[in-house]
Amino acid sequence: MIDDNPMNLLREDLRDFAGYSSARSEKRSGRVWLNANEAAWPSVADGEGAVRRYPDPQPQRLRECLAELYGCAPEQLLAGRGSDEAIDLLVRGFCRPGGDSIVITPPTFGMYAVNARLHGTRIVEAPLRDTAEGFACDFAAIAEAAEREAAKLVFLCSPGNPSGTLLPLDQIEALALRLRGRAMVVVDEAYIEFADGASAVSALARQRNIAVLRTLSKAHALAAARIGSVIADAGVIAALQRCQAPYPLPTPCVNLALRALAEVPRNTTKARIATAMSEREKLLQALRAIPGVRRVYPSQANFLLARFDDPQAAFDGLLDAGVVVRDFRHAPQLGDALRISLGTPEQNAAVIEVLNRAARASCGAAA
Numbered sequence: 001m002i003d004d005n006p007m008n009l010l011r012e013d014l015r016d017f018a019g020y021s022s023a024r025s026e027k028r029s030g031r032v033w034l035n036a037n038e039a040a041w042p043s044v045a046d047g048e049g050a051v052r053r054y055p056d057p058q059p060q061r062l063r064e065c066l067a068e069l070y071g072c073a074p075e076q077l078l079a080g081r082g083s084d085e086a087i088d089l090l091v092r093g094f095c096r097p098g099g100d101s102i103v104i105t106p107p108t109f110g111m112y113a114v115n116a117r118l119h120g121t122r123i124v125e126a127p128l129r130d131t132a133e134g135f136a137c138d139f140a141a142i143a144e145a146a147e148r149e150a151a152k153l154v155f156l157c158s159p160g161n162p163s164g165t166l167l168p169l170d171q172i173e174a175l176a177l178r179l180r181g182r183a184m185v186v187v188d189e190a191y192i193e194f195a196d197g198a199s200a201v202s203a204l205a206r207q208r209n210i211a212v213l214r215t216l217s218k219a220h221a222l223a224a225a226r227i228g229s230v231i232a233d234a235g236v237i238a239a240l241q242r243c244q245a246p247y248p249l250p251t252p253c254v255n256l257a258l259r260a261l262a263e264v265p266r267n268t269t270k271a272r273i274a275t276a277m278s279e280r281e282k283l284l285q286a287l288r289a290i291p292g293v294r295r296v297y298p299s300q301a302n303f304l305l306a307r308f309d310d311p312q313a314a315f316d317g318l319l320d321a322g323v324v325v326r327d328f329r330h331a332p333q334l335g336d337a338l339r340i341s342l343g344t345p346e347q348n349a350a351v352i353e354v355l356n357r358a359a360r361a362s363c364g365a366a367a
């Protein structure tokens with residue numbers, strides 16, 4: 001019988017670690033708070049003194065709102081400074097410093113490797129496969145790599161950045177089942193709002209070794225507020241919180257997020273996502289029609305990944321027109337690729353116009 005409690009995958013030396021006990025975490029009732037060395041007056045920049053005191057480490061209302069949004073219980077969710085912080089907490093919570101390993105699937109989001117590197121944790125690669133349908137995860141290779149290297153974490157990105165591919169949930173679950181008792185399967189869903197598919201949060205009830213990353217940075221348009229979440233087994237969440245900085249969530253950011261998650265703007269967010277998804281299809285078709293565009297990958301996210309005969313000319317042409325896209329030529333398997341985020345309909349039209357003009361110019365030059 002395999003022990004499926006993911007708490008047993010945490011670093012052994014941290015299992016009884018209590019973390020920092022902040023003044024704010026001492027639950028007391030009082031009228032006069034003189035226990036945290038805060039100022040007794042508000043800042044001149046701060047009207048009524050909304051930010052005079054240290055914030056609640058996990059404001060209950062934010063936690064409840066996010067849990068409701070993502071379909072989990074509040075105690076299964078930890079909010080932090082973007083999903084970037086969640087990645088860091090997972091690496092630090094599950095991998096021994098200077099030891100252990102993680103599996104990643106390049107080309108993928110760069111922060112998994114950055115955090116592993118900073119922690120002295122080994123990075124094992126199970127590359128995505130470039131297929132006729134787009135980039136695909138090789139789940140058998142991932143499982144074999146994780147088992148061979150006794151990896152503690154497997155980072156999947158779904159939809160993938162930069163691949164745009166949504167991973168099949170049944171395969172994610174099967175991987176988690178196979179690695180049960182041995183590794184956590186982390187599913188980074190930074191772009192899931194733009195996809196036609198369910199979140200892996202729904203699989204948590206069956207596979208306790210899954211952790212899902214969500215963020216308000218992309219579809220919710222709050223990148224600078226830095227609010228991301230990790231959703232996992234409640235015991236794992238409590239342990240990760242003990243590894244987190246004492247006051248990770250600035251009050252102005254929390255209040256902004258609460259306003260954004262109120263019902264009316266949430267409908268607006270839905271409408272904006274729908275617009276982005278239809279823009280994505282238009283841009284995809286238009287890009288495919290441009291000479292010199294070798295390939296445009298299908299995308300379930302808010303960007304398109306495209307290969308060019310002359311990526312430098314495409315990049316420079318866009319830059320000359322004031323349009324900055326992401327150069328992916330350094331990434332494995334992507335030596336000729338650029339990633340274009342979806343903009344407004346006008347901005348997307350401008351991208352097409354510039355690339356068409358550049359293609360005509362290079363045809364003229366070749367003739």
Ligand SMILES: *Cc1c(COP(=O)(O)O)cnc(C)c1O
Nearest residue numbers: 082083084109161190215217228
């Ligand atoms: C943008 C992005 C993130 C970072 O999200 P934050 O919540 O802003 O830290 C995480 N993962 C992927 C795949 C991303 O593209």
